Amino acid sequence: MPEKGEILWSGEKVENVTILSNSIVYIAHLYGLEENLSPLENLDFLSQISTPSPNRSGESVLDEFHLRASMHIPTARLSAGQKQRVSLARLLMFEAPLWLLDEPFTALDGGSKKQLEDMMDRHLDRKGAIVLATHQRFNCKHKAIIHSLPALV
Amino acid sequence: MMNLLHKYASLKNFYFLSLRLSRWLTLPFVVALVYAIIGALWIAPQDYQQGESFRIMYVHVPSAWLSLFIYLNMVGAAVFALIWRVKLSEIVLRACAPLGAIFTFLALVTGSIWGKPMWGTWWVWDARLTSELILLFIYFGIIALFHAIEDRRMAARACALLTLVGAVNIPIIHYSVQWWSTLHQGATVSKMGAPSIHIDMLIPLIVMSIAFTLYFMIACLVRIRIGIREYDRNSNWVNYLVKSTLQKEHD
Amino acid sequence: MNSVARTINETTSRELRKTFRNPSELFYPLIFFVLVLTMFPFAIPPVTGLFNSIASGVLWTAALLAISLSLETLFKADYSTGALEVIHLSGANLILIGIGKALGHWVLSGLPIALLAFPIGWALDLKFLTLWVLVTSLLLGSATMSLMGASISALTVGLRGGGFLLVMLTLPLFVPLLIFGSSAAANASLGIVPEAEIYFLGGMFVLSLTLAPWATAHAIRIRLG
Numbered sequence: 178m179p180e181k182g183e184i185l186w187s188g189e190k191v192e193n194v195t196i197l198s199n200s201i202v203y204i205a206h207l208y209g210l211e212e213n214l215s216p217l218e219n220l221d222f223l224s225q226i227s228t229p230s231p232n233r234s235g236e237s238v239l240d241e242f243h244l245r246a247s248m249h250i251p252t253a254r255l256s257a258g259q260k261q262r263v264s265l266a267r268l269l270m271f272e273a274p275l276w277l278l279d280e281p282f283t284a285l286d287g288g289s290k291k292q293l294e295d296m297m298d299r300h301l302d303r304k305g306a307i308v309l310a311t312h313q314r315f316n317c318k319h320k321a322i323i324h325s326l327p328a329l330v
Numbered sequence: 331m332m333n334l335l336h337k338y339a340s341l342k343n344f345y346f347l348s349l350r351l352s353r354w355l356t357l358p359f360v361v362a363l364v365y366a367i368i369g370a371l372w373i374a375p376q377d378y379q380q381g382e383s384f385r386i387m388y389v390h391v392p393s394a395w396l397s398l399f400i401y402l403n404m405v406g407a408a409v410f411a412l413i414w415r416v417k418l419s420e421i422v423l424r425a426c427a428p429l430g431a432i433f434t435f436l437a438l439v440t441g442s443i444w445g446k447p448m449w450g451t452w453w454v455w456d457a458r459l460t461s462e463l464i465l466l467f468i469y470f471g472i473i474a475l476f477h478a479i480e481d482r483r484m485a486a487r488a489c490a491l492l493t494l495v496g497a498v499n500i501p502i503i504h505y506s507v508q509w510w511s512t513l514h515q516g517a518t519v520s521k522m523g524a525p526s527i528h529i530d531m532l533i534p535l536i537v538m539s540i541a542f543t544l545y546f547m548i549a550c551l552v553r554i555r556i557g558i559r560e561y562d563r564n565s566n567w568v569n570y571l572v573k574s575t576l577q578k579e580h581d
Numbered sequence: 582m583n584s585v586a587r588t589i590n591e592t593t594s595r596e597l598r599k600t601f602r603n604p605s606e607l608f609y610p611l612i613f614f615v616l617v618l619t620m621f622p623f624a625i626p627p628v629t630g631l632f633n634s635i636a637s638g639v640l641w642t643a644a645l646l647a648i649s650l651s652l653e654t655l656f657k658a659d660y661s662t663g664a665l666e667v668i669h670l671s672g673a674n675l676i677l678i679g680i681g682k683a684l685g686h687w688v689l690s691g692l693p694i695a696l697l698a699f700p701i702g703w704a705l706d707l708k709f710l711t712l713w714v715l716v717t718s719l720l721l722g723s724a725t726m727s728l729m730g731a732s733i734s735a736l737t738v739g740l741r742g743g744g745f746l747l748v749m750l751t752l753p754l755f756v757p758l759l760i761f762g763s764s765a766a767a768n769a770s771l772g773i774v775p776e777a778e779i780y781f782l783g784g785m786f787v788l789s790l791t792l793a794p795w796a797t798a799h800a801i802r803i804r805l806g
Binding site: 195198199201203205206207208209210211212213214218219222223225226227228229251267271 | 584587588591592595598599602603658659661662663664666667668669670671672673674677678802
């Protein structure tokens with residue numbers, strides 16, 4: 178919860194953020210993956226325990242991120258870019274109106290970066306919302322409200 | 331009634347209330363302490379079996395009682411801190427823990443001293459002493475957890491949960507240790523709590539317990555005020571308070 | 582399978598699969614158990630039969646220490662990789678996660694230790710009834726330790742002072758288990774059937790099964806801020 182100010186959701190004040198967890202997908206700085214398990218095992222675990230259940234299977238989502246070849250390999254052996262893509266796969270697995278993205282373009286190559294930008298555009302087309310924190314330039318069809326944070330000395 | 335509670339749950343209001351409380355509690359504390367000391371050392375007659383050495387009971391029993399009473403206070407604060415996230419309860423929890431540990435330690439040391447003339451050794455694995463020892467470890471654990479977490483509020487909530495976990499376990503531990511000691515002690519009867527106690531011995535004991543409790547309240551309020559100043563350190567009233575105190579010292 | 586069973590099953594399988602991929606980790610609790618056990622003959626006076634007479638108590642203590650230490654890794658990896666946060670935000674029922682984690686931990690530490698106590702106790706000349714009671718008390722006691730320990734492990738995950746802090750907090754809580762567990766075995770060696778002790782251990786197990794997962798869920802929520 179914030180130190181100051183308040184959170185409004187659909188115009189109503191929110192006291193306890195956890196009730197919104199169904200409506201948010203949060204991609205953080207850490208990948209959130211168990212290193213000894215494969216990407217498919219990680220995503221299958223999440224789909225089994227999450228409420229509500231996801232709309233797409235882990236396999237189809239990993240396919241869309243071009244990770245079919247490394248689907249069954251323990252996550253520890255993947256490159257940083259591949260791990261980031263597995264982490265981002267959650268955005269497609271769960272249909273949530275709000276995406277919170279913390280440096281999502283980290284370690285992504287040109288092709289993957291374009292893929293993420295397209296995903297973001299499609300999400301915004303469907304009237305979704307994105308809160309994004311990044312230091313990288315990116316392309317976006319829709320208008321964005323930009324807050325430039327001053328550098329901390 | 332709820333309005334009164336709400337008013338004093340505000341840190342600033344409680345701060346000034348506690349200053350008044352501390353003042354009111356000081357005289358009763360001194361009176362109770364003086365009376366209890368005179369009663370314990372002079373008025374209470376010599377014990378039939380133990381002679382003069384039983385008088386350590388006047389420190390041991392109030393300490394032991396207080397070590398449990400303080401834990402109960404902490405349980406109350408823990409409930410409010412965990413469920414309703416009341417800041418004052420978080421501060422009370424943090425304030426009580428070291429005091430609880432001190433009184434538990436005091437109970438252990440005085441219990442050990444009391445035991446020496448009776449049992450001949452400084453330590454016996456007696457049910458009550460062993461239970462107090464485990465309680466001391468539980469207090470240490472809570473204090474350690476407070477220091478291990480950097481965020482003050484998260485630390486308070488974690489310790490609140492730990493206090494409640496301890497609360498469920500302490501009766502279990504107490505009865506387990508008691509059961510265990512009956513296996514090991516056999517026929518030894520420890521005469522720490524005499525069933526029929528002379529009235530001249532009993533009254534100073536009660537008054538001493540009251541004095542100890544008043545001391546705990548006064549000391550706890552000091553710690554609570556420190557906690558309030560820390561929690562609200564960015565607010566105007568605390569800054570003003572600090573500045574005016576420094577000003578007074580400067581003059 | 583309904584969703585309650587599914588969540589617990591998935592969580593437990595994940596714990597087991599995770600550890601089997603790193604097979605050497607499987608043996609740490611067992612090796613530590615035997616190591617602690619081995620310290621005692623070195624430490625106590627070399628009176629014949631002295632060690633064997635305190636064997637069941639020593640076995641229980643060694644098991645207690647091995648299990649307490651192995652609790653540290655229960656939530657550590659998930660916390661440091663951010664997986665715990667993802668699990669929490671996915672809306673999973675944390676109470677069931679707590680049960681699943683405790684079950685996984687028990688299968689990996691308490692269960693093997695209890696089973697290993699059988700041949701070890703046999704080698705130390707314990708009678709059959711005593712061995713039987715010892716293993717039962719260890720199975721029940723270690724299950725309770727996994728449940729209660731999971732909540733403390735979640736509470737202290739990622740903190741400096743880690744392992745020590747965790748053991749410092751759990752050992753006082755485990756004292757009743759140690760008292761009744763080793764007393765059960767001791768009484769069995771005297772030929773007395775330890776009904777009271779086993780009932781107590783069973784009671785503590787049921788109590789912790791009811792309350793501990795709730796505490797684990799809360800601990801996770803508190804530590805994730």
